[in-house]
Structures are given as structure tokens and as C-alpha cells.
Amino acid sequence: MNSLRTDDEKHRQSETDEPASKSGPIPLTRPVDRFSSLKSSPTSPASAKASRPQSERDREERRLRKWRNMIGVGGTDWKLYVRRKPQVVKRRVRKGIPDCLRGLAWQLISGSRDLLLMNQGVYEQLVLYETSAAELDIIRDISRTFPSHVFFQQRHGPGQRALYNVLKAYSVYDRDVGYVQGMGFLAGLLLLYMSEEDAFWLLVALLKGAVHAPMEGLYLVGLPLVQQYLFQFERLVKEHVPKVGAHFEKEMINPSMYASQWFITVFSYSFPFSLALRIWDVFLHEGVKIVFKLGIALLRHCQDDLVQLPFEKLIHALRNFPEDSLQPDVLLPLAYNIKVSKRLEELRQEYERMMKPQPHPENPHI
Numbered sequence: 001m002n003s004l005r006t007d008d009e010k011h012r013q014s015e016t017d018e019p020a021s022k023s024g025p026i027p028l029t030r031p032v033d034r035f036s037s038l039k040s041s042p043t044s045p046a047s048a049k050a051s052r053p054q055s056e057r058d059r060e061e062r063r064l065r066k067w068r069n070m071i072g073v074g075g076t077d078w079k080l081y082v083r084r085k086p087q088v089v090k091r092r093v094r095k096g097i098p099d100c101l102r103g104l105a106w107q108l109i110s111g112s113r114d115l116l117l118m119n120q121g122v123y124e125q126l127v128l129y130e131t132s133a134a135e136l137d138i139i140r141d142i143s144r145t146f147p148s149h150v151f152f153q154q155r156h157g158p159g160q161r162a163l164y165n166v167l168k169a170y171s172v173y174d175r176d177v178g179y180v181q182g183m184g185f186l187a188g189l190l191l192l193y194m195s196e197e198d199a200f201w202l203l204v205a206l207l208k209g210a211v212h213a214p215m216e217g218l219y220l221v222g223l224p225l226v227q228q229y230l231f232q233f234e235r236l237v238k239e240h241v242p243k244v245g246a247h248f249e250k251e252m253i254n255p256s257m258y259a260s261q262w263f264i265t266v267f268s269y270s271f272p273f274s275l276a277l278r279i280w281d282v283f284l285h286e287g288v289k290i291v292f293k294l295g296i297a298l299l300r301h302c303q304d305d306l307v308q309l310p311f312e313k314l315i316h317a318l319r320n321f322p323e324d325s326l327q328p329d330v331l332l333p334l335a336y337n338i339k340v341s342k343r344l345e346e347l348r349q350e351y352e353r354m355m356k357p358q359p360h361p362e363n364p365h366i
Contacts, residue, residue: 064098071105078108093285094336096278096328103193109284111210112202123197126169134171134179138164145184149273151192162196163188169200170207177207180219182264189268189280212287218264229263230255232347233292236340240296247307251314258318262295263288270319271326278328289340297334301325 070081070089082089097105107113132138142160146152151159166187171179186206190199207216217225233255238245248254261269266283268276282290299306302317302325309317325331 067098067101075108093281097281106284110202110205112205116201123200126172127165130172132168132171138167138179141181141184145188162191165196166200170203177216177219185265185268228351231351235347241299243307244299244303251311253314275326275328292340293335293338296338297331
């Protein structure tokens with residue numbers, strides 16, 4: 001998979017309209033796992049579900065009933081439940097949202113459902129009647145977004161068309177941000193669980209900060225928020241995983257070499273779907289701090305191996321973590337036990353002071 005492009009590549013003028021395509025089902029010529037990613041095993045998703053122990057299936061059914069009661073019909077009970085029992089909601093989100101309710105729950109948690117209801121017809125206007133300077137870039141990058149997922153594999157198929165529409169609409173809606181390749185992974189993940197219009201408004205909610213801090217700084221010229229997050233993360237690594245921090249410093253490894261994509265795509269770029277979805281459940285509810293916590297947990301979990309590696313092997317290892325280190329039920333509890341909120345705020349203030357222009361020595365009032 002190609003690496004994410006930098007911001008100076010993002011705006012290229014184009015007169016290309018939405019790619020022509022034919023609708024129709026995507027042919028499933030190879031078996032897929034429960035998240036519709038191609039796999040080599042012939043086991044079908046249905047047989048895989050049936051092969052799970054009865055106790056696990058019973059537990060999932062109980063969890064599903066709890067979530068349905070919490071959300072209500074079409075989400076009618078959600079806000080009241082969150083106000084009355086916020087800790088229960090937090091605990092259940094951390095355990096994982098039932099897959100069949102994930103799309104609706106994400107919209108309710110993020111505040112995007114309210115944005116959609118307040119802006120009826122806006123998405124259609126953006127898709128059908130507006131043009132974007134980023135259209136050629138979007139078309140070129142679509143095939144690079146989740147290439148192993150069947151929904152996005154068919155050239156000009158339903159998945160690629162939907163992804164194009166959402167990204168084009170956002171590039172018109174917010175011309176200051178426009179389009180950056182990393183945004184495709186956010187939009188792509190959302191489209192697996194909701195319609196184009198729903199995915200667009202959730203993207204708006206994230207980048208504009210409907211509930212948590214706005215994400216748009218991750219994609220603006222110069223990637224200012226990425227730079228801040230990497231500064232904070234480097235300091236947190238030294239404080240929470242000192243052996244790894246010291247070894248990275250010795251080998252001249254900095255977070256920009258491995259962690260930028262974690263923040264830009266919220267772990268959706270190259271991490272297993274089973275883990276990425278659980279991260280997104282928590283990310284939408286608790287904000288970006290879960291990205292910091294999970295990054296630290298991952299380095300801590302792998303530190304015995306990482307501190308033995310020289311520069312070249314370190315770079316490879318940090319981009320290719322072993323499968324056993326990416327198990328949601330192992331990694332996420334480690335992340336939940338890491339406390340970073342207060343320190344993140346302190347480091348944010350330190351970064352802002354550091355970046356603040358210094359007065360000219362000959363005229364301190366400048």
C-alpha cells in the first residue's frame with residue numbers, strides 16, 4: 001500500500017467529473033472474513049459464527065439487548081441514557097459496540113445525526129451541483145483505500161463511487177481543508193456502516209468538532225495538528241515507556257517515522273479491522289486520547305523486542321507489528337489503564353508556547 005501523501009500534493013486542478021460506473025453487486029470470488037476482507041481460508045463468515053461457543057453467542061445476544069434498550073428505536077433514547085448513566089455508556093462502548101448497531105451508534109455518539117437533520121439536502125447539492133479542484137486526486141487514490149476489502153475492490157463499483165462522492169463533497173464543503181489522502185480511510189471505514197450522506201456528516205462532525213476537538217488540523221496545509229500530536233506523543237513515550245524512549249533516541253527514531261498515520265487515519269490505515277473498529281468505538285466517544293493511549297500500550301507490549309533492534313529493523317517493526325500484539329482484548333485493556341488526559345493538556349500548552357513567535361530583540365512590542 002502506498003504511503004500517505006503530504007499536504008503539498010493534495011490540490012491539483014481537474015476538470016474530471018465523477019467516474020462513470022455501473023451499479024450492481026460486487027462479485028465475491030474469494031472468501032472473506034467477518035469484516036469482508038479477503039482471506040486465504042475457505043471458512044465462510046456464517047460457518048465461523050456458528051463455530052463460536054454457545055456461551056459466546058449468548059453473551060453477544062445479551063450485549064445486543066442492552067444496547068438496543070440504551071439506544072431506543074432509531075436512537076430516541078440515546079441522549080437521555082447518556083445523561084443519566086454516562087459511566088455505563090463508557091463501559092459498554094469500551095467493551096465494543098455490537099456490529100449490527102455500530103453505524104447508528106457512531107452517528108449518535110459523534111453528533112452527526114443532528115448535523116444531518118439540520119442540513120437536509122446539503123449533501124445532494126454538494127455531490128450533484130458543485131465541482132472540486134481535488135477530483136482527479138480523489139479518483140487516483142480511491143483504489144488505494146482498503147484494497148483488500150471487497151466493498152472497495154470493484155473499479156467504479158458501489159464502494160468506490162460512494163467513497164468518491166463523500167470525499168468530493170467534503171472537499172467542496174470545506175475548501176480550506178479540501179482533500180488529503182488520509183481522509184479516504186476515515187470515509188471508507190464510515191461507509192462500511194452507513195449511507196453516503198450519513199458518512200459525510202460524520203466526517204464533518206469529526207473534522208469540525210461537533211463533540212470533541214476538531215480534527216481538521218490534521219489535514220490543513222503544514223499538518224499543524226499532526227505536528228502537535230507527534231510532539232505530545234514523543235514526550236509521553238519517554239515518560240510511560242522510558243526504555244523504548246531512550247532506545248528510540250539512541251537510534252534517532254522519532255514519531256513522524258511511524259506514528260503520523262496513527263493520528264491521520266485513527267489506526268484505520270494498516271491495522272486489522274477487528275482492532276480498528278473497537279478503537280473507533282472508543283475514539284468517537286472519548287476523543288483522540290485513545291490514539292495516544294493505544295500507541296503507548298502497543299510500544300509497551302512490544303518493548304522487549306523493540307529495544308533490541310537497530311534503526312532499519314526498528315522502522316520495519318514499527319510498521320509491521322506482530323499479529324499477537326494487535327488482539328483487541330489484549331491491547332485495549334492495556335490502553336484503558338494508561339492515564340494521559342492531564343499530561344496531554346500540559347504538553348499542548350507547552351507546544352503552543354514553543355510555537356508562539358518570539359518578540360524581535362530590538363523591539364519587544366513587535
